[in-house]
Amino acid sequence: TSYRSTMEDPWQKAYDFAVTVARKAGEVIRKAGESEIKVSTKSSTVDLVTKTDERVEKIIIGSLKEEFGEGTHCFIGEESVAKGEPCILTHKPTWIIDPVDGTTNFVHGFPFVAVSIAFAVNKQLEFGVIYSCLEDKMYKARNGKGAYCDDELIQVSDVKDINKSIIISEHGTDRSPEKVKKIFSTMQKILCIPVHGLRGSGTAATNMCLVATGAVEAFFEIGIHCWDIAAGAVIVKEAGGVLLDVDGGPFDLMSRRMVSANNEVIARRIIKEIEIFSAERDDAPIQKK
Numbered sequence: 001t002s003y004r005s006t007m008e009d010p011w012q013k014a015y016d017f018a019v020t021v022a023r024k025a026g027e028v029i030r031k032a033g034e035s036e037i038k039v040s041t042k043s044s045t046v047d048l049v050t051k052t053d054e055r056v057e058k059i060i061i062g063s064l065k066e067e068f069g070e071g072t073h074c075f076i077g078e079e080s081v082a083k084g085e086p087c088i089l090t091h092k093p094t095w096i097i098d099p100v101d102g103t104t105n106f107v108h109g110f111p112f113v114a115v116s117i118a119f120a121v122n123k124q125l126e127f128g129v130i131y132s133c134l135e136d137k138m139y140k141a142r143n144g145k146g147a148y149c150d151d152e153l154i155q156v157s158d159v160k161d162i163n164k165s166i167i168i169s170e171h172g173t174d175r176s177p178e179k180v181k182k183i184f185s186t187m188q189k190i191l192c193i194p195v196h197g198l199r200g201s202g203t204a205a206t207n208m209c210l211v212a213t214g215a216v217e218a219f220f221e222i223g224i225h226c227w228d229i230a231a232g233a234v235i236v237k238e239a240g241g242v243l244l245d246v247d248g249g250p251f252d253l254m255s256r257r258m259v260s261a262n263n264e265v266i267a268r269r270i271i272k273e274i275e276i277f278s279a280e281r282d283d284a285p286i287q288k289k
């Protein structure tokens with residue numbers, strides 16, 4: 001089935017609502033950061049989760065269900081998937097949510113924490129909203145309508161010379177020595193091209209906003225999940241940037257890997273240096289126990 005609305009601008013209401021919900025969620029996160037944070041772990045001892053992640057996801061999904069009806073819209077949320085909900089993108093209108101992107105930052109008071117909400121229909125991303133709640137910056141973009149930070153149009157940098165670039169990557173939460181070795185080997189090669197600098201904010205969502213505003217030229221990572229990058233993908237694209245797979249092929253939201261850049265020249269130059277390692281797809285069938 002293909003989902004279409006008869007209205008001229010079918011998803012404007014959903015887009016506006018997402019901005020309101022993201023702001024509300026960010027306020028909850030900001031307040032929660034003022035008191036003691038209780039930390040648990042998920043896939044590894046450095047994959048952190050807090051009560052706030054779970055609470056904020058419930059608030060976001062609860063508000064969206066109330067507004068758009070249960071049944072008709074689908075939801076992929078980081079904490080719901082952690083609890084066993086499916087992570088499969090269908091043609092149905094689907095919300096892809098990371099309630100707290102940068103949970104480690106949140107726990108430590110490192111000032112980059114974002115709420116990421118994206119919306120896809122017929123497997124195409126329609127819009128993305130990222131609220132960097134400690135900086136109080138609202139990033140948003142709708143397919144074909146430009147990208148904004150606090151209502152100001154944003155644009156990627158026009159640097160084409162890799163020697164004049166800043167590149168972002170992250171280490172992720174899988175610390176198996178072979179993977180860490182590849183991550184650092186890639187970083188070493190990029191640093192020695194040389195580039196002006198290597199950075200990392202600790203959240204994929206914020207990193208993609210930094211590409212979109214032109215503060216950096218590219219952000220790439222293997223091991224991220226669809227909820228980390230779905231909203232950012234629309235924002236980067238609408239700011240004039242490009243998205244590619246780490247092997248140079250087309251970007252695949254569920255593949256756990258991505259290069260986002262200001263242009264294809266920079267993206268392909270980075271791709272030449274990336275040492276690829278495996279990460280199981282987000283939509284891989286769940287292993288029967």
Ligand SMILES: O=P(O)(O)O[C@H]1[C@H](O)[C@@H](O)[C@H](O)[C@H](O)[C@@H]1O
Pocket residue numbers: 078098100101102103104170171172173202203204205221223224228
């Ligand atoms: O788990 P949260 O939602 O904080 O998200 C992840 C970040 O977005 C990654 O870039 C980053 O590399 C980490 O994998 C981190 O887990």
Ligand SMILES: [Mg+2]
Pocket residue numbers: 078098100101102227228
């Ligand atoms: Mg995340």
